[in-house]
Amino acid sequence: MTNESLLRIGQPKSDLNKRQKEFNQLSEKIEQLDLLIPELKTARDEMISRIPTDLNPLIMEYQSFRVELVQVMDRTYEADLYRKAYLTKLSYLIVENAFDLIANYGFDELKPVFNKYSEIDIETALDSLKQKTEGKITDPAFLIEEEAQPVKEFPEHFHEWPEDEQQRFKEERRAERVQERILEAKQNLEKQKTTKSVRTVYMDLVKAFHPDRETDEGEKLRKTEIMQRVTHAYQENNLLGLLKLQIEFDRIDQDHLENLTKNQLNYYNKVLKQQVEELELEKEIVQKEISALCGLPYQHANSYTTAIVKFNTNVNEVKAEIKNIKITLKQWKIPSQLKVYLKTYEIPNETVLDEDED
Incomplete structure (x- = not known):
């Protein structure tokens, strides 16, 4: 989509009708998203490129120090310097840390050491870990909502109902299906009209800029480039982009937008x-995707700066942890x-037993 000046119906705001105001609001929203x-894609791509060079080496450096900690705890346990309560805590820490370092790093x-x-x-x-996680999607960038279960045609125990109630229910269902088909037909008709409105704008540009019948090579090249933009916008069903092209190449002017009929505006607004x-x-x-890369809640990933600041914060936090x-x-x-550390440490979900200091 083109990123040129905002396309608006330009009468004074007080003179705009509801549909014109809606056109302007939608146009502005598209420009913002455009x-x-x-x-955001630039921020995502920058983080992807920096993870192998700026973040992963730091993470592995930190994990290597954790390996040394496990080895220190193992040697201390073997030295048999503590009472049972401390050794129990020590073995728990060794197992937990060793498993994480083996499974994830x-x-x-x-x-x-783990087996010991x-x-x-x-x-x-x-x-066991593999079986728990197999087939499970954990990346927030690709989580999908479960599909709704199909509605049963008849209620439970329907065939146990009296004959007249069964008949009445069937008639009601037939009437509902008829209404559903009518609504679907109306929606399809509206969709066709909406698509037609895009095609109408597209065909106007095609007639003006198709290069096949152009004899001048310079003009033919210019029209070819224009048609590439036109075709791209049409393939994306990008009405706003097509309207911009019409204005850019003097196929319509501002008055044209301000004098669109009620039906034209309705269809344009739907697109x-x-x-x-x-x-x-x-x-x-x-x-x-940004959230998966840097842990920023995805609703807060609303600018390049916010995303990259979060990524840089992650890098600095790992440096501090090292x-x-x-x-x-x-x-x-x-x-x-x-x-001293083991004295205050508590194994999760385990009753604390009092024991002498020595």
């Missing part, structure tokens, strides 16, 4: 509404420091 969607060297402290073998645990719906859907898809885990690693190499 600018926003490429901006590929640190297979921790498999023997876990009641189930690592391969069994990985198979523009459809364009808005399609663009809103496209925007939402890109927003959800600094912190280096400090933790240095401290936990001292058994007494690790014990």
Whole structure:
């Protein structure tokens, strides 16, 4: 879609009727989405290109320090320096961290450590995880609503009803189906009229700019380029783009827009509404892709700046976590420091038992 000046019916706002105001509102909405969607796509593509270079190396550096922490906890456990309550907490932390590092980051060297402290073998645990997640779509960019279940033709126990009630129900259903077909026919007719309105604008441009009968090579090239734009807009059912092309190449003027008939405006507005719906859907898809890449709630992904700021924040947060885990690693190499942490740590969903400090 072209990104030229806003197409509006230009009479004073107080003089516009309801349909003209709606035309302007839809035109403005399309213009906004036309600018926003490429901006969001640029942000998405930039994040995709930066993840392998700016983010993933930091994440793997952080995870490598977690591997060292697991190894430190393993050595401390083997040294048998603590009482049972502390050792229980330590083995739990070893199993939880080792499994995450093996399953999600590929640190297979921790498999023997996991097996040493876990009641189930690592391969069994990985198979169980695979079965739970197999076929499950977790990417918010591609989540799909479940299809509605088909409505049953007859209610439950219908054939147990008295004959006259069955007959009355069937007659009501027949009447409903007739009304449904009438409504569907009306909707199809309206759709045909709406499509015709787009085709009418398209054919006007085709007649004016089709290059086949042009003898002058320079003019033929110009018309070929124009027709490429016209065809692209038509294939996208882009009425606003076609109207802009008509104005750009003097096929219509501003007075033409202001003097559109009631029926023309109705049809134009229906097409523009459809364009808005399609663009809103496209925007939402890109927003959800951004959300999947940087964790920003997709409803908040409304600008390039917002998305990239969130991504940069993620990068800086991982850098900060690396600094912190280096400090933790240095401290936990001292058994007494690790014990201080274990004293306050609680295994989730487990009753805390009092035990002596020693």
